[in-house]
Amino acid sequence: MKQFTAKSFNIPALKGISAKTIEEHLKLYQGYVKNSNGIMEMYGKYNADPVANSYVLGELGRRFSFEYNGMRNHEVYFSALEGGPLPLKDSSPFKKLIAEDWKSFDEWLNGFKIMAATTRGIGWAVLWYDRKEKRLLASWVDEQHLGQLQDCAMILGVDMWEHSYVADYQPSGKKQYVEDYIANLNWEIIEENFKKASA
Amino acid sequence: MKQFTAKSFNIPALKGISAKTIEEHLKLYQGYVKNSNGIMEMYGKYNADPVANSYVLGELGRRFSFEYNGMRNHEVYFSALEGGPLPLKDSSPFKKLIAEDWKSFDEWLNGFKIMAATTRGIGWAVLWYDRKEKRLLASWVDEQHLGQLQDCAMILGVDMWEHSYVADYQPSGKKQYVEDYIANLNWEIIEENFKKASA
Amino acid sequence: MKQFTAKSFNIPALKGISAKTIEEHLKLYQGYVKNSNGIMEMYGKYNADPVANSYVLGELGRRFSFEYNGMRNHEVYFSALEGGPLPLKDSSPFKKLIAEDWKSFDEWLNGFKIMAATTRGIGWAVLWYDRKEKRLLASWVDEQHLGQLQDCAMILGVDMWEHSYVADYQPSGKKQYVEDYIANLNWEIIEENFKKASA
């Protein structure tokens, strides 16, 4: 059976977010990869008798999206920190497209940070590239799998699960965590995400 | 503001599924398109004061995925019926990839139909193409937006919401509806979905 | 193992809702009872080795609420139709409490019908009695189990799953179905639900 494989990320010292938090967070990511493979394996096993095991197969088929998206979300999250903070060039087509849809890059970023910091519950604040419409979209994903947009590429994702920030910031430091994660971004990688999706 | 636009589908007379059901079902699809635009518009309006309206903005940002995916899911569902039933050629790379992952096309199709007919609740039985792994995946989507796989293309989606079949089959005819939807498929379009995603 | 048992309901001929729809709907109810017992049984079986089976046990423990609430919701839905339509007496403490919280019974009923007919997606429009606060609350439940209010009694529940109305009304007849279900209610039974919960 084909396997999903956990990636490695070369993450420098970060503003606000401790090395210990990143270390623990990476273990959680590896858990999603492991469990994506685990469901595939269990699925194969129970599928030997698909009628007798239909209830359990149904639940595994329903839950796979939690593990799979937990894997993919984190790959976007961690890779955007690689190489240390780098700004988005004014000449970037990605920056221009943001400005087209939201008046200006700064206005968009301000609204995006408010969404990340104030949407109730845990989940992800996400900037998407919609391949079909060739446009950007922003929306919220609950948990890992509730609210992914079909066939859209996640260009930027801010993890608002509490394991991302509670050890460093306490729950009441949520807003500062959002500021710091954004400050730590390598926008050249985010632009690369956009380029690949829009090619 | 950029608008999403409802597509038209050229759907022939179908086995089992009445023209009336398709007519009503298309109205529901158009509702998803309308409400995707509606949320974008409301979002713009409330965003004039993002701090005072943060709660409502958060809920709209959470709910957008329901309308958006309701639109996309149905586009895959209806387009696969266009042109009338056509088989998948044995020489098709898509058919070969299915056989690689699930022993044979028939074994896969049998398991897929069981998933569609027996998974509890309403939603979608989906065959995906995972762009990152260059592989096919099958899983269940609850409602429209709970369980979409990130950046995966929906190659085939069987709508298991009750509006798809209850007027023609009654709830107890669920299994026959799955058989008939599959029998009505134009596999050349499904193969085209695969080609576009894997290009 | 203790078993859940499907109840019988003595439902007269109804306005708008056909006997066939009730017959099929009761089969779905019986499916929830059967699957509530089924999960308990599977849970017992996999629990023989709770560590090795922890993933499947976790999913069964998560999904139980779907089956259980599917059972309970329908018991409130069907029992409110028993004995045929009877109005709520003006002297009823239940009617007075509604008027306290929502200005008047008619204003509440109007808003409740709008919630039932216009909330997007499938689920339940519910009037609850909150035992702790000794007050009534109205809210929406998605599917069967997403949004139940803890330790609150369901006094009235309008099933907005499509099996409730699509065969008789088509999807576009949703609003008329809500009117008809309300017109079919025996309010003495609903008042009885309130009395039991508030005793």
Add this chain to the structure above:
Amino acid sequence: MKQFTAKSFNIPALKGISAKTIEEHLKLYQGYVKNSNGIMEMYGKYNADPVANSYVLGELGRRFSFEYNGMRNHEVYFSALEGGPLPLKDSSPFKKLIAEDWKSFDEWLNGFKIMAATTRGIGWAVLWYDRKEKRLLASWVDEQHLGQLQDCAMILGVDMWEHSYVADYQPSGKKQYVEDYIANLNWEIIEENFKKASA
């Protein structure tokens, strides 16, 4: 309008769980109370024109359960810590009922701790009293509102959201947190929850 009111809890020094975590956790609880009132208030405001505002009203009616259950879950969680750890008497009818349904109290507790520590994602491990069947049930609640059992009383609830333990234990200390929360319980209060619900 009637208001929900945040309760105070008299929580002693705990094993493993720091005073800082409890302090921050109580602020989150107060946020649920505040937002339960906030939704009621917004609902009243938008209800001045229920047709024009039907989309937003629908979303508020859907989301209320998140805030409401966030409030109720935490009231069960914190109150069970009041007065410091006290065991469950062997003569207790509650203990006997557990033993009836799960062979022995210890076997039940062991399985319950495994469910709390291994169920994927965030949420609550819950022991319920089912008023209708006069029996105990154990199940999982996702987030705050996904999986509550209708009209069942929460007798015991272990908060598995990460704000409960990540600052003190790191994500990898999840299992120890479950052990410690259980060790901190005042079972006389839990028994009292059972008595009230079963009276």
